[in-house]
Amino acid sequence: MSQFVASIGFGLVTASILALAAVGFTLQFGVTNVLNLAYGGVMTATAFIAYLVAHAGAGLAATLAAGALFGAAASAALNRAVFSPFIRRGTGVFGMIVVAISVSVMIDNGLLSFIGPSFFSLPFSQGRSFYLGAMVFTSTELIIIGLSVVAMLALHALLRYTRIGKAMRATAADAVLARGCGVATGRVIDLGWLISGALCGLAGVTLVLNLATFDTTTGTEFLVPIIAAAVLGGVGQPYGAMLGALIVGLASQVSTVFIQPEYNTAVAFVILIIVLLVRPTGILSEIAASRELAA
Amino acid sequence: MSIGVQFYLTTILVYIGVDIIACLGLNLQFGVAGIINFAFIAFQAIGAYAAAALALGPPFPGDFQHYVGFGPLPFPLPILVAGVAGGVASLVVGVVCLRRLRSDYQAMVFLVVSLIATTVATNTSLVGGAAGLSTVPKPLYSGLGLTLVGYQWFFAALTGAFTLCVWLAVRRITNSPLGRALRAVRDNEDTAQAVGKNVQAMRLSAFVIGGVIAAISGAILVLFISAWAPSGWLYPETFVYFTAVIVGGSGNNLGAAAGAMLVPVLFLEGARFLPTLVNPTFIDGMQWVAIGALSLAFLWFRPAGIFPERARGPLTDKHGGQIERVRAMLVKAR
Amino acid sequence: MATPRHAGTTGGDAAAGLSQGSTILATDGLAKRFGGQTAVDHVNLEVTAGGITGVIGPNGAGKSTLLGLVAGALRPDSGTVRFLGDDVTRLPTYRRSRLGLVRTFQTSGEFARMTVIENLLVASPRQVGETWQGYLLGRRAWRRQEAEAAERARTILRRFSMADKEKELAGGLSGGQKRLLEVMRALMTEPAMLLLDEPMAGVNPSLARTVEDHLLELRDEGLTMMLVEHELGAVGRLCDRVLVMARGRVLAEGTMDQLQASHEVIDAYLVG
Numbered sequence: 065m066s067q068f069v070a071s072i073g074f075g076l077v078t079a080s081i082l083a084l085a086a087v088g089f090t091l092q093f094g095v096t097n098v099l100n101l102a103y104g105g106v107m108t109a110t111a112f113i114a115y116l117v118a119h120a121g122a123g124l125a126a127t128l129a130a131g132a133l134f135g136a137a138a139s140a141a142l143n144r145a146v147f148s149p150f151i152r153r154g155t156g157v158f159g160m161i162v163v164a165i166s167v168s169v170m171i172d173n174g175l176l177s178f179i180g181p182s183f184f185s186l187p188f189s190q191g192r193s194f195y196l197g198a199m200v201f202t203s204t205e206l207i208i209i210g211l212s213v214v215a216m217l218a219l220h221a222l223l224r225y226t227r228i229g230k231a232m233r234a235t236a237a238d239a240v241l242a243r244g245c246g247v248a249t250g251r252v253i254d255l256g257w258l259i260s261g262a263l264c265g266l267a268g269v270t271l272v273l274n275l276a277t278f279d280t281t282t283g284t285e286f287l288v289p290i291i292a293a294a295v296l297g298g299v300g301q302p303y304g305a306m307l308g309a310l311i312v313g314l315a316s317q318v319s320t321v322f323i324q325p326e327y328n329t330a331v332a333f334v335i336l337i338i339v340l341l342v343r344p345t346g347i348l349s350e351i352a353a354s355r356e357l358a359a
Numbered sequence: 360m361s362i363g364v365q366f367y368l369t370t371i372l373v374y375i376g377v378d379i380i381a382c383l384g385l386n387l388q389f390g391v392a393g394i395i396n397f398a399f400i401a402f403q404a405i406g407a408y409a410a411a412a413l414a415l416g417p418p419f420p421g422d423f424q425h426y427v428g429f430g431p432l433p434f435p436l437p438i439l440v441a442g443v444a445g446g447v448a449s450l451v452v453g454v455v456c457l458r459r460l461r462s463d464y465q466a467m468v469f470l471v472v473s474l475i476a477t478t479v480a481t482n483t484s485l486v487g488g489a490a491g492l493s494t495v496p497k498p499l500y501s502g503l504g505l506t507l508v509g510y511q512w513f514f515a516a517l518t519g520a521f522t523l524c525v526w527l528a529v530r531r532i533t534n535s536p537l538g539r540a541l542r543a544v545r546d547n548e549d550t551a552q553a554v555g556k557n558v559q560a561m562r563l564s565a566f567v568i569g570g571v572i573a574a575i576s577g578a579i580l581v582l583f584i585s586a587w588a589p590s591g592w593l594y595p596e597t598f599v600y601f602t603a604v605i606v607g608g609s610g611n612n613l614g615a616a617a618g619a620m621l622v623p624v625l626f627l628e629g630a631r632f633l634p635t636l637v638n639p640t641f642i643d644g645m646q647w648v649a650i651g652a653l654s655l656a657f658l659w660f661r662p663a664g665i666f667p668e669r670a671r672g673p674l675t676d677k678h679g680g681q682i683e684r685v686r687a688m689l690v691k692a693r
Numbered sequence: 694m695a696t697p698r699h700a701g702t703t704g705g706d707a708a709a710g711l712s713q714g715s716t717i718l719a720t721d722g723l724a725k726r727f728g729g730q731t732a733v734d735h736v737n738l739e740v741t742a743g744g745i746t747g748v749i750g751p752n753g754a755g756k757s758t759l760l761g762l763v764a765g766a767l768r769p770d771s772g773t774v775r776f777l778g779d780d781v782t783r784l785p786t787y788r789r790s791r792l793g794l795v796r797t798f799q800t801s802g803e804f805a806r807m808t809v810i811e812n813l814l815v816a817s818p819r820q821v822g823e824t825w826q827g828y829l830l831g832r833r834a835w836r837r838q839e840a841e842a843a844e845r846a847r848t849i850l851r852r853f854s855m856a857d858k859e860k861e862l863a864g865g866l867s868g869g870q871k872r873l874l875e876v877m878r879a880l881m882t883e884p885a886m887l888l889l890d891e892p893m894a895g896v897n898p899s900l901a902r903t904v905e906d907h908l909l910e911l912r913d914e915g916l917t918m919m920l921v922e923h924e925l926g927a928v929g930r931l932c933d934r935v936l937v938m939a940r941g942r943v944l945a946e947g948t949m950d951q952l953q954a955s956h957e958v959i960d961a962y963l964v965g
Binding site for chain 1: 397455458459464468470474478595598602640641644646647658662
C-alpha cells in the first residue's frame with residue numbers, strides 16, 4: 065500500500081514535468097494548427113543548453129531561466145523560419161506534418177553530430193528529502209512541482225485576464241474569425257510560440273533534472289507521454305493538457321507498482337489508444353473537434 | 360572485377376532492391392492512398408524479426424540470444440511468413456489507428472506507435488532485446504555450395520527477382536480501377552464516400568498491403584546482413600523512406616523506385632566514400648540532417664518530386680491511360 | 694409507368710420498378726442535436742419519384758443538417774430514413790450511394806489530383822476492377838466495363854459541353870466548371886435520387902442558368918432530385934414542390950407561389 069502511495073508522489077513529479085511540456089505542445093497546435101513533432105528535439109536542445117549553463121557555474125534558478133529563454137527563442141525562431149513560411153505558402157496539414165518530422169530529424173541528428181551518443185547529467189544534487197506520509201520528495205522534485213504549479217497558474221491568468229490571452233483563445237477557436245475581428249493574429253502567433261517555447265524549455269530542463277542521465281534522444285522519447293497527455297485532454301486546449309498530464313503522469317508511475325518499470329511509456333501509449341478508440345478528440349474536445357481532427 | 364568490388368557492387372544491388380521494395384510499399388500507403396504512416400520502419404522490422412526468428416529456429420538452451428522462434432524453416436518460407444506477419448500487424452494497427460482522423464493527427468499517432476515499438480523491442484526478450492538477433496543463417500547457403508562471391512551474386516539476383524515481383528504486383532494496383540479508387544479516397548474522402556467507395560475498407564487494404572511489402576523488404580534484408588537490432592530501425596529510418604518517395608515523386612511507382620535509388624542508397628551509402636574528416640558520428644548525424652534538409656527543400660520547391668504523378672484517362676486508352684505530356688500540378692497537398 | 698432509362702440518369706436495378714408517384718424517400722421523426730442546439734426537430738417528409746423538391750429556409754433552419762442526415766454524413770439522434778422502401782438509417786454514405794441515393798457538395802468536392810475524366814470514371818458504379826477479385830483476375834475482368842464507363846463519361850462531358858476539359862486536372866478548373874463536375878460526377882453513379890447541396894451557391898448568373906437548364910433536362914428524363922438552396926428565383930423555376938424549414942421543423946410546403954403568399958413563411962424568413 066505504501067508503495068502505491070509513494071508512486072503517487074512520483075506521479076505528481078512526472079505530471080508536473082509533463083504538464084509544462086504538454087501545455088506548450090497543445091498551445092502551439094491551438095495557435096497555428098501545427099502538430100509540432102520537433103517539440104521533443106527542442107526540449108533536448110534546451111537540456112544541453114542547461115547543461116552548459118549549469119556547468120559554467122550557474123545555480124538552479126539561473127539554469128531554469130536560461131532554459132526558458134532558450135526554449136522561447138528557439139521555438140519562436142522555428143516557427144518564423146520554417147512553419148510559418150510553409151503555412152503561408154498554402155501547405156496543407158498533409159505537408160506540414162512531414163515538415164515537422166523533417167525538422168525533428170534535423171534537430172535530433174544535428175545534436176547527435178555535435179554532441180555524440182554519450183550520456184550527460186546536470187550537476188545539481190537532489191537535495192534533502194521530505195516525507196509526506198508514504199510519499200518522499202527531494203527538494204529538487206518539490207521545486208519542479210512548485211514551478212509547474214506556478215507556471216500553470218500564470219498561464220491561466222494570462223489566458224483569462226489579459227488581452228493577449230483572450231486573443232490567443234480567439235485565434236485557437238477560429239483564426240479566420242479572429243483576424244476578421246481585428247486580432248493581430250501574426251503577433252498573437254509569435255507570442256504563442258514564445259510562451260509555449262518557454263514552457264518547452266522549462267519542461268526540457270526539469271525533465272533532465274529529474275533523470276539520472278540524458279542523451280540526444282531523451283526529448284523525443286518523451287514525446288510519447290506528451291502526445292498522450294495532449295490527446296487525452298483534447299489537443300489545442302491548455303486546460304485539457306493539464307488534466308491529461310495529471311492522468312498520464314500519475315498512471316505511468318502508479319502502474320510501476322503492478323508492472324515492470326521499463327513499461328511506463330507503454331502505459332502512456334495504452335492511454336492514447338484507448339482515447340482514440342473511445343473519444344479521439346479528447347476530454348475537452350472543442351478545439352480538436354472544430355479542427356476536424358477526428359470524425 | 361576484383362572480389363572486393365564485386366562484394367561492394369552486390370551489396371549495393373541488394374540494398375537498392377530492398378529499398379525499392381520498401382518505397383513501393385510506402386508509396387502505396389502514402390502516395391496512392393494518402394496514409395502518412397510514420398511507423399513504416401516498424402513494419403519492416405517486424406518482417407525482419409519474423410524472418411530471422413524463423414530462419415534461426417527456437418533458441419537452444421544456453422543460447423546467448425533470447426527471443427521467440429519457430430522452425431527453422433527452409434527458404435523461402437521465412438520471407439513469406441514474414442510478409443504475413445507484416446500484414447497481420449498492419450491489420451491490428453490499422454483497425455485502431457486508421458479511424459477517421461485528420462491526416463496529420465493520424466501521422467502523429469503512427470509516430471507514437473513507432474516509438475513504442477522500439478521501446479518494446481528493446482526492453483523485452485521477444486526479439487532479442489537491445490542486442491537484437493544475429494547469426495541469422497543465409498538462405499540456401501550450404502545447399503548451393505557457392506563461393507562467397509558467388510553467393511553474393513546469387514542473393515543479389517534473388518533480391519532482383521523479389522523486387523520485380525513486388526513491382527509487378529504494385530503496378531497492377533496502380534494501373535487498375537482499384538488504384539484509381541484509392542487515389543480518390545486520398546484526394547477527397549467525403550466525395551469518395553458519395554460515389555460509393557467504402558473508404559475505411561479501402562484505406563485499410565492499402566495499409567495492409569503496404570505492411571506486407573514493408574515486411575518482405577525487411578525479411579530480405581535481414582537474411583542478407585544476418586543481424587537486426589532496434590538501433591537500426593529508429594523513427595528517422597521511416598523518414599528516409601518518406602524523403603525518398605517525396606524526392607522521387609509520390610503517387611507513382613517509378614518515382615518511388617527512383618527515390619529509393621537516390622536517397623537511401625546514394626545519400627547514405629555515398630557518404631561511405633567521404634574521407635573520415637571528423638569522427639564518424641558526426642558524418643552519421645549530418646547525413647540525417649542533410650536528408651531532413653533535402654526533404655524540406657523538395658517540399659518547398661518541388662513537392663511533386665522528380666517524377667511527378669502522371670495524369671490519366673480511361674485505363675483502356677493507350678499507355679494505360681497515361682497522358683504523355685506531364686502535367687505536373689504542384690502538389691500543394693490537402 | 695416506369696421511369697425511362699437513360700445513360701447516366703436514372704438509377705440502376707433499384708429504380709427499374711419505380712413508377713411516377715411512388716414514394717422514393719421518406720423520413721420519420723428525424724432529429725439531430727448539436728450540443729444543446731436542436732438542428733433538426735422531428736422532421737417527417739416524403740418525396741415522390743420524379744420531380745424536384747426544394748428545401749428553403751433562413752440560416753440555421755437545419756436545411757444542410759437535414760441533407761446530411763438523409764445522405765448519411767450525419768447520424769440522427771432519433772428517427773428513420775427510408776429510401777426505395779428500405780430503412781437506410783444505419784447505413785453509411787457509401788452504401789446509400791450504391792443504392793442510388795447520391796449527394797453533391799456545396800464546397801468543392803472534386804478529386805483535385807485526378808483528371809476530369811478520371812473524376813467521372815471513378816464514380817461509375819459496381820466496377821469489378823475496384824474489387825480484390827478483379828485485381829487477381831486482371832485486366833481481362835474489367836476491360837469491357839472500363840471501356841463502357843469511358844463511353845458514358847465522354848457522353849456526359851459532351852452533354853455538359855466540357856469534352857475539351859477531359860484531360861485537365863480537376864483541381865485546376867474554375868469554380869463554375871467544378872460545379873458542373875459535381876453534377877456530372879453524380880450522374881455517373883446512375884442515381885435514383887440526387888441530393889443537391891446549394892448547387893447555385895457562389896455561381897455567376899449565366900452559369901447558374903446553365904446548371905438550371907441541365908437540372909430541368911434531368912428532371913424531364915425522370916431523375917428525382919431534392920435540393921437545398923438559398924437562391925429563391927432558381928427554386929421557383931426548378932422546383933415542383935418546396936418545403937420551408939425554420940428552427941429545425943418543416944414549417945410549410947407547397948409550390949413556390951403558394952408559399953410566397955403565406956404569411957407564416959414570410960414571418961419565418963424575417964424572424965429567422
